[in-house]
Amino acid sequence: MKLTNEQMIFVNLPVEDLERSKSFYTALGYTLNPTFSNDDGACIVISEHIFVMVLRKPFFETFISKPIADTHATAAVINALSATSREAVDAQLEKALKAGGTEPQPPRDYGFMYQRSFQDPDGHLWEVAHMDMDAAPG
Template sequence: MQQMIFVNLPVKDLETTKGFFGKLGFSCNPQFSDENTACLVISDTIFVMLLTEPRFREFTKKEVADASASTEVILALSAESREKVDELVDTALASGGSPANPPMDFGSMYGRSFQDPDHHIWEVMWMDPAAVEGHQS
């Protein structure tokens, strides 16, 4: 079995957050979703567990970070092209997301970012495969 990642994120309003990511083209796996949890499918091996804040608190003894005031994690996703970076981020911003950081353009690497409705920061990055191959040892 391929290694997978399940990122767990607290959310204030599960339906709002599901609707936001649905507009970005991501689906939820109903097998692992209920009234307090939604399993957001990013790819065959990447999932984001969207948990209502009370449900999220069941998994930690620590305080839940207020993502509107502090940053605990930045989620980075790869994209197939510069155009796909722009497409995803523009859709996020038009769907209720907010800007996070200025775009980064280093020629062979391009990225933009947004905040979801719960203020989690998402970076979408493209890297030129030829430039990556040239840096391997």
Template sequence: METQIFVNVTTTDLDRSKAFYTALGCEINPLFTDENAACIVWNEHIYFMVLTHEHFGGFTDKKLADPRSTAQVILAMSRESREDVDSVLAAGLAAGGSEPREPSDYGFMYSRTMEDPDGNILEFLYMDPVASEEGPAVWESQLP
């Protein structure tokens, strides 16, 4: 079995979060979804467990950060193209997300940052395959 990644994020409104993530093209796995949590399926290896604030608190003895004011992690996911990056941002913004900063364009890599309605930070990026496999220097050496 290949490694699967389950990222746990907190929400103050589970229904709003489910609507937001399905607007991005994700599916919800009903087998692991109830009134406390939703299993958001990105693909066969990556899942977000969106947990109510109270339920999330049951998994740690630490004080919970408020993602609206405190950054704990930035979840970055690759896309197939620059257009895919823009498309997922457009869907997320229409579903209640926000874009806290301008897009970053490094030539070999293009990325945009979005916060979900709870303030959890998502970054979507496209990296040129040459740069991804051989590094930005090789990509730059191939420029005209």
């Protein structure tokens, strides 16, 4: 990972089972950055500027002063990623489901935008969407 002056995002997620999380996210086609991974957490590279830090819950707690939310019972955030086509949205969801994720909502088709959602094994919500801006209203 080469740090640049461009803005990047690091999504930090508390997880129960680090190995399960690493397996899940690499099954989606993302890569593991071993330089920023250890027994407490792992850096999952989604793109040049998007990273997911999956952190064992006790380690995650060292960064916060609030209790960790029960992501299986509540939602506080939906992490959304773009896709290059409707087919890419479907392919990403199929990978997530095959890797142990669930699809908490049915697909949504707005004509110009197509969305599907998945929940990782720790209950974190993700959305994958394709937007055809040429077909967007007004």
